[in-house]
Amino acid sequence: MKRPYRVVVAKPGLDGHDRGVKVIARALRDSGFEVIYTGLHQTPEQIVQAVVQEDADALGLSLLSGAHLTLVPRVLDGLRAEGLGDVLVVVGGIIPDADIPVLKEAGVAEVFTPGAPLPAIGAWLAESLDAREGEGS
Numbered sequence: 001m002k003r004p005y006r007v008v009v010a011k012p013g014l015d016g017h018d019r020g021v022k023v024i025a026r027a028l029r030d031s032g033f034e035v036i037y038t039g040l041h042q043t044p045e046q047i048v049q050a051v052v053q054e055d056a057d058a059l060g061l062s063l064l065s066g067a068h069l070t071l072v073p074r075v076l077d078g079l080r081a082e083g084l085g086d087v088l089v090v091v092g093g094i095i096p097d098a099d100i101p102v103l104k105e106a107g108v109a110e111v112f113t114p115g116a117p118l119p120a121i122g123a124w125l126a127e128s129l130d131a132r133e134g135e136g137s
Contacts, residue, residue: 001032001126002133005057010038010047012075015065020114024060024092024121031122044071048078051087057129058088068095069102076107088128092116 009025011018018040029035038050051059059079061072072091079087091103092112100111109128112121 002130004032004034005126005129006034006036006054007058007060007125008036008038008047008050008054008056009060009062010042010050011040011062012042012044012047012071013063013065013067014041015063015067016040017064018062020064020093021060021062023118024062027118028060028122028125031119031126033122033125044074044078047075048082048084051079051084052082056087057132058090058125061089061091061093063091063093063095066094068093069099072103072108073106080107086132088125088132090121090125092121 007028009021011021025035025037036054038047061075068091076089079085088109090110091108095111095113103111110124
């Protein structure tokens with residue numbers, strides 16, 4: 001990594017399962033990222049404000065509730081409204097294959113489903129953020 005990137009990880013909506021997001025947060029931290037976990041039951045507006053306040057480079061959204069096609073676009077719209085459309089957004093969780101292209105078309109950079117190797121997630125995120133850093137140079 002070119003520098004320690006700041007990543008907010010969040011659980012939007014009413015999904016109360018947080019084991020996976022905590023595992024991801026720890027894996028990213030162990031890979032050198034600065035990780036801010038917002039906790040359970042966050043509204044899209046609260047998540048956007050966390051990204052603003054933490055000056056995050058990336059946002060990871062964890063969804064197991066099936067509400068990803070409703071909640072993720074609201075978060076993306078909120079980021080754009082705050083002038084943060086350049087924040088790299090990744091989604092993880094139970095996402096049907098048919099919904100992945102829909103999320104990517106909306107602006108999600110990548111979707112990781114169960115079984116994705118933790119080192120691969122961190123490596124992908126670091127490479128993607130490094131590439132963005134290179135564009136700004």
